[in-house]
Amino acid sequence: MFYGVDVGGSKIAFAVFDEQGHECERRVHPTPQASYGAFMALLTEWVNAADIRWQTTGSIGIGFPGVLDDNGLMLAPNVPAIHGRDLKGDLQQQLKRPVYADNDANCFLLSEYRQGAADGAELALALTLGTGVGGALLHKGQLVNSRRGGSAEFGHGGINATLLERHRGLPLFPCGCGLRGCLETYVSGTGLARLYRHAGGAALSGPAIIDAWQRGEQEATDALSCYLDILAAGLGALMTQLDPDVVVLGGGLGEYAWLYRELAHRVPEYLMTGVTPVPMRPPVFGGSGGVRGAALLARCAALPFS
Numbered sequence: 001m002f003y004g005v006d007v008g009g010s011k012i013a014f015a016v017f018d019e020q021g022h023e024c025e026r027r028v029h030p031t032p033q034a035s036y037g038a039f040m041a042l043l044t045e046w047v048n049a050a051d052i053r054w055q056t057t058g059s060i061g062i063g064f065p066g067v068l069d070d071n072g073l074m075l076a077p078n079v080p081a082i083h084g085r086d087l088k089g090d091l092q093q094q095l096k097r098p099v100y101a102d103n104d105a106n107c108f109l110l111s112e113y114r115q116g117a118a119d120g121a122e123l124a125l126a127l128t129l130g131t132g133v134g135g136a137l138l139h140k141g142q143l144v145n146s147r148r149g150g151s152a153e154f155g156h157g158g159i160n161a162t163l164l165e166r167h168r169g170l171p172l173f174p175c176g177c178g179l180r181g182c183l184e185t186y187v188s189g190t191g192l193a194r195l196y197r198h199a200g201g202a203a204l205s206g207p208a209i210i211d212a213w214q215r216g217e218q219e220a221t222d223a224l225s226c227y228l229d230i231l232a233a234g235l236g237a238l239m240t241q242l243d244p245d246v247v248v249l250g251g252g253l254g255e256y257a258w259l260y261r262e263l264a265h266r267v268p269e270y271l272m273t274g275v276t277p278v279p280m281r282p283p284v285f286g287g288s289g290g291v292r293g294a295a296l297l298a299r300c301a302a303l304p305f306s
């Protein structure tokens with residue numbers, strides 16, 4: 001059996017998968033916010049209960065919003081309870097078994113590569129459009145990871161300069177990464193809210209802005225038009241530079257069917273001459289991609305890709 005853990009800023013999910021990849025059990029809990037001890041206790045309790053229930057010693061994979069540093073410490077500023085901690089090492093010691101951990105966007109793409117939207121792709125790219133923007137690249141069945149696991153940070157490239165000409169007065173928003181004008185600051189859920197306020201709208205969530213756009217509200221129409229243009233330019237640059245076989249969009253915004261129709265119209269304008277648009281697909285596993293991908297980290301370590 002393989003156990004997948006998907007760590008988010010507000011909730012944490014745990015699921016048990018059998019050797020064939022079927023999900024047997026799932027648990028969800030609010031993420032312990034400050035206490036590392038409480039975080040460890042929750043995971044240990046889940047794992048021990050699953051071991052007893054399924055009469056096994058399951059391998060563990062963890063997807064989290066961040067990277068591992070040179071010493072194996074988790075850098076995850078949005079999850080203070082594990083930020084700067086050796087969660088992988090401590091769990092291995094406490095639970096006496098291998099524990100694997102990777103960035104959550106990597107887990108998302110790994111899941112879509114196995115019988116999902118990126119199945120069979122030689123080079124697959126994922127962009128997750130949630131609270132932040134995650135990126136992942138998978139080549140011939142292997143996640144492309146740098147020595148420090150910090151590769152594919154597509155959300156932290158600057159936006160296309162021609163957008164500043166087209167959308168006069170578009171601010172260069174400061175990003176949590178220390179740079180300004182990063183793609184993430186415009187095309188994440190919080191980025192959409194920022195664009196809406198810039199267009200004269202109130203402080204609304206991403207889904208509420210999309211509802212207003214569908215009702216034809218002017219501020220929401222302006223914000224979405226700008227949002228789609230910036231996202232199309234970002235995807236166009238990635239397609240020109242990397243030429244993947246498929247692009248899968250995850251996160252809350254990646255679930256909207258209209259997003260793919262809009263992008264299909266807008267992306268070609270941002271491609272280098274001669275570059276063919278790459279198919280953009282919604283995820284097959286949707287919200288379960290995180291835990292499934294995390295469990296696959298453990299499964300792939302045990303059984304090589306077939």
Ligand SMILES: [Zn+2]
Pocket residue numbers: 155156157175176177178179182184
């Ligand atoms: Zn950034």
